[in-house]
Amino acid sequence: MSDIRGVLIDLDGVMYTGRTPVPGAREAISILEERGFSYRFLSNTTRNCRHTIAQKLALMGLPIPESLIFTPAVAASRYLKNSGRHNYRFLITGDVIRDFPKNERKSQQQKTDLVIIGDAGDEFTYANLNGAFRDLVDGADLIALERDQYWMTSEGLSLSAGPFVTALESATGKKALLMGKPSRAFFDLALGDMGLEARDAVMIGDDIATDVGGAQEAGLRGVLVRTGKYREDIAKKSAIRPDMVLDSIADIEKVVEAADLGRWER
Ligand SMILES: [Mg+2]
Numbered sequence: 001m002s003d004i005r006g007v008l009i010d011l012d013g014v015m016y017t018g019r020t021p022v023p024g025a026r027e028a029i030s031i032l033e034e035r036g037f038s039y040r041f042l043s044n045t046t047r048n049c050r051h052t053i054a055q056k057l058a059l060m061g062l063p064i065p066e067s068l069i070f071t072p073a074v075a076a077s078r079y080l081k082n083s084g085r086h087n088y089r090f091l092i093t094g095d096v097i098r099d100f101p102k103n104e105r106k107s108q109q110q111k112t113d114l115v116i117i118g119d120a121g122d123e124f125t126y127a128n129l130n131g132a133f134r135d136l137v138d139g140a141d142l143i144a145l146e147r148d149q150y151w152m153t154s155e156g157l158s159l160s161a162g163p164f165v166t167a168l169e170s171a172t173g174k175k176a177l178l179m180g181k182p183s184r185a186f187f188d189l190a191l192g193d194m195g196l197e198a199r200d201a202v203m204i205g206d207d208i209a210t211d212v213g214g215a216q217e218a219g220l221r222g223v224l225v226r227t228g229k230y231r232e233d234i235a236k237k238s239a240i241r242p243d244m245v246l247d248s249i250a251d252i253e254k255v256v257e258a259a260d261l262g263r264w265e266r
Contacts (some may be wrong), residue, residue, distance in 0.1 A: 004259040006194045006201035007032060012015040013206035013228015014249050020153035021060040022227050024250025035256050038194040041069045043103045044146040044180040046118030047094035047138060070190045072145035072180030073099035085113045088133050091128055092118040103161045118145035136172040148179035148210055182214020206230045213240040221264055225249055
């Protein structure tokens with residue numbers, strides 16, 4: 001019996017790219033089910049709420065209940081409930097706002113106390129960024145839902161929230177509190193939901209830094225897939241060494257096999 005009993009799986013670039021499921025993604029879930037592994041999906045997606053993500057996955061033939069999906073907004077929402085802060089400025093897009101408690105700002109006079117930034121896409125306008133900048137200078141703290149550099153869309157690689165978070169940090173001298181990967185608290189949130197420790201689990205992702213490096217930093221094993229944003233030259237240049245590399249999630253059997261053979265044991 002191996003020490004690996006749980007699998008955390010990134011969504012974008014691992015289970016699907018754009019609106020297309022990765023071949024074998026659905027079967028991979030069945031394999032985990034049949035072999036009795038716990039699994040959760042750990043995504044840095046910040047454009048949609050959990051419910052919409054589950055709906056999109058279902059349309060792609062991936063029936064994943066929303067309770068198994070962990071996003072930075074889910075983590076941030078829990079954080080906000082305990083923070084005692086109520087006046088937020090959101091720099092986000094899509095319907096991700098539905099995962100947050102209602103913005104309780106009472107009047108225009110009240111100062112923003114938290115600026116919450118995700119992948120805002122076309123909402124990253126000068127006016128919106130400058131508004132966030134002014135709130136930060138005025139005393140608000142900065143929360144980054146994610147700070148990935150880029151992701152793969154159907155049009156090609158696209159800037160994510162990271163470069164904009166860095167711009168606001170640079171201008172204000174403030175450091176953002178990170179909610180998504182590679183924050184250890186985010187891995188712990190999903191591990192806790194499975195009732196497992198970091199050493200009991202592997203993380204499978206297409207981002208060598210946030211998925212693989214982040215998981216390893218948090219005490220999990222990190223598995224890289226050669227789909228989504230994976231680029232051979234970037235993986236080769238990276239100082240991060242994945243514990244395993246798969247052509248795609250369709251090869252999940254190799255993760256299970258290694259567990260059966262006790263190869264994950266340290
Ligand atoms: Mg990904």
